[in-house]
Amino acid sequence: MRTLDDLEVEGKRVLVRVDFNVPLDRNQNITDDARIQAALPTLRELREKRARLLLAAHLGRPKDREPELSLRPAAERLSELLGEEVQLAPDLDHVPDGDVVMLENVRYEKGETKNDPDLAARYAALADVYVNDAFGAAHRAHASTEAVARLLPSAAGRLLEREVSTLRGILDDPERPLVAVVGGAKVTDKIGVLEAFLDRADAILIGGAMCFPFFKAQGHDIGDSLCEEEGVGPARELAGAEKIALPEDLVAGREFKADTERRELDGVDVPDGWMGLDVGADTAERYAGVIAEAGTVFWNGPMGAFELEPFAAGTRRVAEAIAAAPGTTVVGGGDSAAALAQFGLADKVDHLSTGGGASLELVEGKPLPGVEALS
Numbered sequence: 001m002r003t004l005d006d007l008e009v010e011g012k013r014v015l016v017r018v019d020f021n022v023p024l025d026r027n028q029n030i031t032d033d034a035r036i037q038a039a040l041p042t043l044r045e046l047r048e049k050r051a052r053l054l055l056a057a058h059l060g061r062p063k064d065r066e067p068e069l070s071l072r073p074a075a076e077r078l079s080e081l082l083g084e085e086v087q088l089a090p091d092l093d094h095v096p097d098g099d100v101v102m103l104e105n106v107r108y109e110k111g112e113t114k115n116d117p118d119l120a121a122r123y124a125a126l127a128d129v130y131v132n133d134a135f136g137a138a139h140r141a142h143a144s145t146e147a148v149a150r151l152l153p154s155a156a157g158r159l160l161e162r163e164v165s166t167l168r169g170i171l172d173d174p175e176r177p178l179v180a181v182v183g184g185a186k187v188t189d190k191i192g193v194l195e196a197f198l199d200r201a202d203a204i205l206i207g208g209a210m211c212f213p214f215f216k217a218q219g220h221d222i223g224d225s226l227c228e229e230e231g232v233g234p235a236r237e238l239a240g241a242e243k244i245a246l247p248e249d250l251v252a253g254r255e256f257k258a259d260t261e262r263r264e265l266d267g268v269d270v271p272d273g274w275m276g277l278d279v280g281a282d283t284a285e286r287y288a289g290v291i292a293e294a295g296t297v298f299w300n301g302p303m304g305a306f307e308l309e310p311f312a313a314g315t316r317r318v319a320e321a322i323a324a325a326p327g328t329t330v331v332g333g334g335d336s337a338a339a340l341a342q343f344g345l346a347d348k349v350d351h352l353s354t355g356g357g358a359s360l361e362l363v364e365g366k367p368l369p370g371v372e373a374l375s
């Protein structure tokens, strides 16, 4: 993969694809600017090398030019962080000539998600060289992430470079033991990841609602717990693997809300009328112990409904263990990042990936179109 070291940028107009797909509240205020912050090293380096920037990014999944999905809030935040004016181009035919310009949401353009070569050519006509720093969107073969990279001299930005080398590094040459902590709701989203870690990790600790397909396959009662039916078959195959650790106790609630009746279960059988919403204290303690001994930890997916305080303890305990772990700690995925932020631990891990889907696909060993196009 080519990097900024391989690209001549001085005095040039550089098209930089960034992932500024940030969460906004109802009033279009950015609630977490981590992805904008993460792009700053590349943008500052390019400015120091006297490049002129043309930024391209997407926000959400607009069907047409939905004004709520304008990149104006991102342009304003970037301007504050960079200490330079960032001009927003309303469309590709009206691009101002400033030193730092941002295109409107690339998904306002019809051909963007189709990787349309004509659209890519219009992007390319606006710049001399191309830098992709949008790790979070690198698993998409879109006109601004893939096709355009083939039309201009191109390279990875510092964020993309670090994400790829860190995530590949934990698979290729991890400090051992390598421990994967995998949670979240759906086991089918994570099968590729679980299989990749079955080959390489020393232990895989499972939490979140994705436990229930495993427990169902093992004949446990799951009550009203969220259980992905299509996951039961794959979970049955995986459950036998010695490396896979499942919870031994759970916390259940009547309903998926904070002010519901709550109950700590001794085992993993969930009574009728209850749903498992967190791993229990013994499980969290056991997982924390394994994490403390690890040479490398990869975490993706919460242990329970951490957004509801009565069911946050399992995820908090695991997050704290990862934050305190002496080994190398790598966290991928939006929900795990949100959990770390909620517990004030985001800066206590070695690498907090800006990618959700992209980090999972990379760990699964799938080629990322945005990365392939730079090689």
Ligand code: 3PG
Pocket: 019, 021, 060, 061, 136, 137, 140, 355, 356, 357
């Ligand atoms: C993300 O937030 O996962 C990335 O920005 C990619 O967005 P997408 O899933 O809409 O392609």
Ligand code: MG
Pocket: 356, 357
């Ligand atoms: Mg996504």
